[in-house]
Amino acid sequence: MSRSPSLLAPSRPVPRQRQPLAVRGLTKTFRRRKRQVRALRGVSFSVERGSVFGLIGANGSGKSTLIRTLCTLVLPDEGDVRVFGFDVVRESMPARQLINRVSVDPSFFGQLSALENLLFFGRVYGLTAGEIRRRAPEILDRLGLDRSHQRALVKELSRGQQQKIAVARAFLTSPVLMLLDEPTTGLDPRSKRDVQAFVREVQRDHDATIFLTTHDMAEAEALCDRIAFLVGGRIVAEGTPEELRRLVGRGRPLDTIDMEDVFMELTGRRVEEDEEEDEEVVDDG
Amino acid sequence: MADVTVPGRPPSRFPLRAQVGLGLAFVERQTNLWKRHWAWEVVWLFYGVVNTLAIGFIAKELGRDGVIAGQAARDLVLFLLIGTLVWAYLSAVLDDISLVVTWERWEGTIEHTLMAPVPRVAQLIGTAAFGVLHGLLRTALIMAMSLPFFDVDLAGANWGAAVAVVLVGSFSLLGLGILAGVLPLVYPERGEQLSFMVQAAVLLVSGVYYSVDTLPGVLRLASWLSPPTYLLRSVRAALIDGQGLAATAGDLAVLAGFAVALIPLSVAVFSAGERWAKRTGRLKRQG
DSSP: OOOOTTSSOOOOOOOTTSOSEEEEEEEEEEEETTEEEEEEEEEEEEEOTTOEEEEEOOTTSSHHHHHHHHTTSSOOSEEEEEETTEETTTTHHHHHTTEEEEOSSOOOOTTSBHHHHHHHHHHTTTOOHHHHHHHHHHHHHHTTOOHHHHHSBGGGSOHHHHHHHHHHHHHHTOOSEEEEESTTTTOOHHHHHHHHHHHHHHHHHHOOEEEEEESOHHHHHHHOSEEEEEETTEEEEEEOHHHHHHHHHTTSOGGGOOHHHHHHHHHSSOTTSOOOOOEEEOOOO | OOOOOOOOOOOSSOOHHHHHHHHHHHHHHHHHHHHHTHHHHHHHHHHHHHHHHHHHHHHHHHHHTTSSOHHHHHHHHHHHHHHHHHHHHHHHHHHHHHHHHHHHHHHTOHHHHHTSSOOHHHHHHHHHHHHHHHHHHHHHHHHHHHGGGSOOOOTTOOHHHHHHHHHHHHHHHHHHHHHHHHHHHHOTTTHHHHHHHHHHHHHHHTTSSSOGGGSOHHHHHHHHTOHHHHHHHHHHHHHHSOOOTTTTHHHHHHHHHHHHHHHHHHHHHHHHHHHHHHHHTOOSOOO
16 A cells, blocks of 8 residues: 555644543443443543554453544543543533544444445535545545445445444544554455554554554554553553563563463453453442 | 654533534434435335324214214315324434434444444434434425325415425424433443333324314323424424414424523533443443
C-alpha cells in the first residue's frame, strides 16, 4: 500500500498539551435481575499521543465494556475517562468528535451499499457528501475492497469485506483517538494483514492515537507500543512488550518469550479461555 | 505528517444550520433504506388501499340497507374515508419514528449512531421529518387509488384548511412518535411491542372510525390528551363541512400547543432513556 498523506481529512483541532486518553479508577457493575456482574474494577491507565496501546484479555474480561465506556456508550459507576481532557460523561459532545471506533461486529445497514453506509456515518460526523464521495472510495481502495464491492449491498459481502468497511467508516472521520475493538477477529489472513497495515499507516502518517483490544498476541506485539492485560475487570500488568517479557523472563533470553507465555505466567490462564463473569447474587428484599 | 496541529476545543453545541445538516443525514439514510425496501412499501400501499376500500364499503352498505340515508349516508362514507386515510398517515409517521431504534438494534448500528457527535434533537427531528414526508406520500397514493371507488362530493371541501391542519398536527405527531420510540430504547426485547400498544391506544381514543363523543367516561377524557383527536376533527370539518381556518382555529391552537410541549418533552424523555440504557448496558445489538 502506497503512502498518501491526503487520504484522510485533517483531524479535528485538539489541545496539543492534553493526553489523548486518561482512565482513572473505572468501575462498572451491571445488574441482571437478582445478579450483579462486575465488569470493570478500578481500571486505570493512560495512553500517550501518537502511540498504539493494546489491551489483551479473554472473552468476558471486560474489554468491550471498557471500550464502550470510552466511546460514551456505557456510563461508569465510578472513576472517570478523559479524552484530550474532555470528560466522556460530562463533556461527551466534544469527546465524541475526537474519537471513533471499530467494533468486533461490523454492524451496517445490510440493505445499503458500502458507500451509502459511509455517506450516512460520515455525514453524522459533519463531513459533506462531496468529501465522503471523494475520500471513501480512496480509503476502501487502500484497504483492498474493489470498486464493485464498494457498490454492492453490505449484506452480500463477506465478513472480512464488511470489517474493511468498518475500518473505513472509522478512519473516514479522521479521529485523533481511534478505538479498535478486536478489529481483525474472524478475518482471513490477507484481510487481517490489510487492516493491520492500514492501521499502522494511519497511525504513522496522521498522528492518530490508537487504543486496541485484542486476544491476538501476535497482533498486539506487531502493533502496540504498550500492552495491558485485563483479567476479571482488572488490569494486572502494563508495559511495553519488552518490559512485560522482562517481568517473566527470569534470566531467559527475551526473544524466546512470546506474549502468550507472558500472559499465561502473569494471569495463570490462556487468553483463549473464556472468563466466567464475576457474579454475585443480590438480595433485593 | 501531523494533521493534529491546531489548538482548540471541539464545540459542545452546534449552530442551527449544522443541526439541520445533521438532521438531513437521517432523512437521506431513511430515504435510501426506503428505496431498498420498495417491495414492502408496495405491500403497505396495497394494504392501505384495501383497508380504505373495506371500511368505505361498510359505510356504503349501511346506506344501501337503509340504516342511514341521503346526505347522512354520503357524509358517513366521507367520515370513514377521512378517518382511514388520516390513520394511514398517522400510523406511517408513528411507525417510521418509533421503529428506527428497533431497526438500528436489528442491524447493530445503534451504538455507532448514538456515539456520533449528533445532538439528539437533530437526530430525532431528522428521523421524524422523513416519517412525515413518507406518510404524506403514501397517504396521497392511497387516497388517489381509493377515492374513485366512492361517489363522494368534495366540491365544498376546504383543502387549504385541511392541509394547514395536517401540517400543524404533524408537529405534534413528531413528539408522540419520539415518545413511542423511547420504548424500544429502554426495553430492548419488549419495546417494539409496547410501542404498537401505544399506537393501538391512540387509535382507540382519537375518533378515527367514530366520533369521540361515543367513548365512555375515561376513554373520552383520554381522547382530549391525544393530538390526533383534534387533527381528525378539524380535517373532517374542513373536508366535509367546508370550514375554514377561522372555524378550526381552536383545534389548530391546541395542536400547536401539543407540538410546543411534546417535541421538547419527547426529546428530553428520549435523552433520559438513553442515559438509562447506557447506565444499564442496554444499547447492544439485538436480533
